[in-house]
Amino acid sequence: MSDHTELHDAHEALLQFLYLAPVGLVQMTLDGRVTMLNPLSAQLLMPLARQGDGLSNLFDTLEPIAPELRYMAVSFQPPRGTICEGYRLQVSAGVPGREDAQVLSITLVKLDPKRLMVVISDVSLAVKRERMLRQNEAWFNAVMVGVADYALITLDAKGDVSEWNPSIGRLTGLTAQDVCGHNVAVLYPGDCMTADRVLDRLREADANGWSLDEGWHLRADGSRFWGSSMITPLQQKTADDGSLISSGYALIVRDITEKRKSAESLLHSISCDHLTGIANRRAFFEAAELELRRHQRVPRPISLLLIDADHFKQINDDHGHAMGDTVLQKLALILTQSVRGIDVVARVGGEEFAVLLPSTWMDEAVDIAERIRKVVEMQSINVGGADLRYTVSIGVSVISSTITSLGELMDAADKALYLAKRSGRNQVRTLADLPRTAFGLEAFSESV
Numbered sequence: 001m002s003d004h005t006e007l008h009d010a011h012e013a014l015l016q017f018l019y020l021a022p023v024g025l026v027q028m029t030l031d032g033r034v035t036m037l038n039p040l041s042a043q044l045l046m047p048l049a050r051q052g053d054g055l056s057n058l059f060d061t062l063e064p065i066a067p068e069l070r071y072m073a074v075s076f077q078p079p080r081g082t083i084c085e086g087y088r089l090q091v092s093a094g095v096p097g098r099e100d101a102q103v104l105s106i107t108l109v110k111l112d113p114k115r116l117m118v119v120i121s122d123v124s125l126a127v128k129r130e131r132m133l134r135q136n137e138a139w140f141n142a143v144m145v146g147v148a149d150y151a152l153i154t155l156d157a158k159g160d161v162s163e164w165n166p167s168i169g170r171l172t173g174l175t176a177q178d179v180c181g182h183n184v185a186v187l188y189p190g191d192c193m194t195a196d197r198v199l200d201r202l203r204e205a206d207a208n209g210w211s212l213d214e215g216w217h218l219r220a221d222g223s224r225f226w227g228s229s230m231i232t233p234l235q236q237k238t239a240d241d242g243s244l245i246s247s248g249y250a251l252i253v254r255d256i257t258e259k260r261k262s263a264e265s266l267l268h269s270i271s272c273d274h275l276t277g278i279a280n281r282r283a284f285f286e287a288a289e290l291e292l293r294r295h296q297r298v299p300r301p302i303s304l305l306l307i308d309a310d311h312f313k314q315i316n317d318d319h320g321h322a323m324g325d326t327v328l329q330k331l332a333l334i335l336t337q338s339v340r341g342i343d344v345v346a347r348v349g350g351e352e353f354a355v356l357l358p359s360t361w362m363d364e365a366v367d368i369a370e371r372i373r374k375v376v377e378m379q380s381i382n383v384g385g386a387d388l389r390y391t392v393s394i395g396v397s398v399i400s401s402t403i404t405s406l407g408e409l410m411d412a413a414d415k416a417l418y419l420a421k422r423s424g425r426n427q428v429r430t431l432a433d434l435p436r437t438a439f440g441l442e443a444f445s446e447s448v
């Protein structure tokens with residue numbers, strides 16, 4: 001066989017491999033320009049491609065959901081090596097009960113100083129199974145493990161503590177007088193549990209047979225511990241509408257501080273944004289999905305703030321990328337300090353943040369957004385002796401009869417944010433601020 005034929009056959013075999021590979025494979029330049037992609041990667045990425053751009057640059061395609069990938073590639077100094085492995089990208093939120101969230105796993109390898117290879121796979125099903133497994137494990141642990149560090153009490157139909165068991169004193173230092181007759185929310189720090197949330201959990205226990213949650217709990221001396229709590233219904237009866245309701249519940253609380261510490265670094269790596277330390281896009285969608293599922297069971301308001309730093313490109317251009325990063329870190333801090341423990345604060349894009357506010361009406365959400373806007377406006381960051389000031393624009397939306405899914409909630413906040421930007425930035429807007437006749441964005445842009 002001639003060298004030429006051998007080469008041709010090897011090439012054919014390689015193409016065949018790429019074509020049939022069970023994972024998406026993309027080869028590209030360091031700045032993301034795609035030079036080769038196999039059919040599976042095209043299929044996985046096509047829903048993300050913006051009109052007109054196609055899939056010509058992978059970093060552009062992934063910019064809205066993972067702007068950090070470009071920075072990770074640029075800041076990777078060695079001439080070759082693995083830049084990231086199994087990095088999870090939350091593509092869509094999914095619709096509870098109808099459509100699963102879509103999650104892609106991305107491995108980025110630098111082949112040589114000029115080329116990157118990307119391996120993409122759809123791990124949506126695996127993520128769903130992981131979550132179920134985590135839940136089952138926690139459930140099992142709550143029931144079977146650790147007789148020394150658990151506490152048991154009973155609750156009435158409203159979630160008030162009806163029966164005291166000394167185990168709760170051992171775990172928390174609280175006395176019967178501290179808890180009996182009070183809402184079980186007394187076992188939690190003020191900003192981590194509300195009476196509404198307690199009722200949600202009781203309804204969840206009625207529907208599923210149990211409700212399991214992890215979070216901060218309170219000791220008598222004011223200190224906190226990370227606890228797992230499981231609520232199970234006691235005597236159940238069928239209501240007029242056919243649903244099951246209980247006259248009482250058992251609550252088991254366990255101190256899992258130690259277990260949390262060991263799981264924390266793993267959890268941190270998959271759910272925290274690498275720059276700001278707050279939740280990343282993936283963790284946000286998971287938490288928001290859970291919140292919306294609760295809302296479907298017991299309807300009550302949920303508001304969303306989308307916060308975007310104004311003229312951020314200019315900050316990067318004037319003061320350098322590292323200063324841009326500092327601004328994002330400071331903004332993340334302001335957001336976490338401005339809301340309650342049960343609110344979800346996340347970085348969902350490059351300079352875009354989201355805050356989900358359970359049990360919060362639109363006017364309360366607008367007040368919180370306005371407070372955040374003012375704190376940012378007042379803050380000055382020292383840059384080489386000079387003051388750097390910046391502002392944010394905020395879009396606010398709330399679940400309503402027309403906005404029922406996470407996608408719609410995000411979309412409404414995004415439109416309101418766009419309105420805030422178009423109206424001059426450094427302001428808070430809702431869709432109610434749109435001209436009545438111009439609800440759609442296209443119509444709006446024509447009318448401005």
Ligand SMILES: Nc1nc2c(ncn2[C@@H]2O[C@H](COP(=O)(O)OP(=O)(O)OP(=O)(O)O)[C@@H](O)[C@H]2O)c(=O)[nH]1
Nearest residue numbers: 067309310311312313314316321324325350351421
């Ligand atoms: N420093 C830093 N910059 C980032 C990061 N992620 C995204 N960016 C930059 O954020 C900038 C966002 O710019 P644009 O979307 O044009 O928006 P803008 O300049 O904020 O303008 P408006 O949003 O219209 O007020 C881009 O220049 C991105 O490169 C990051 O992690 N760190």
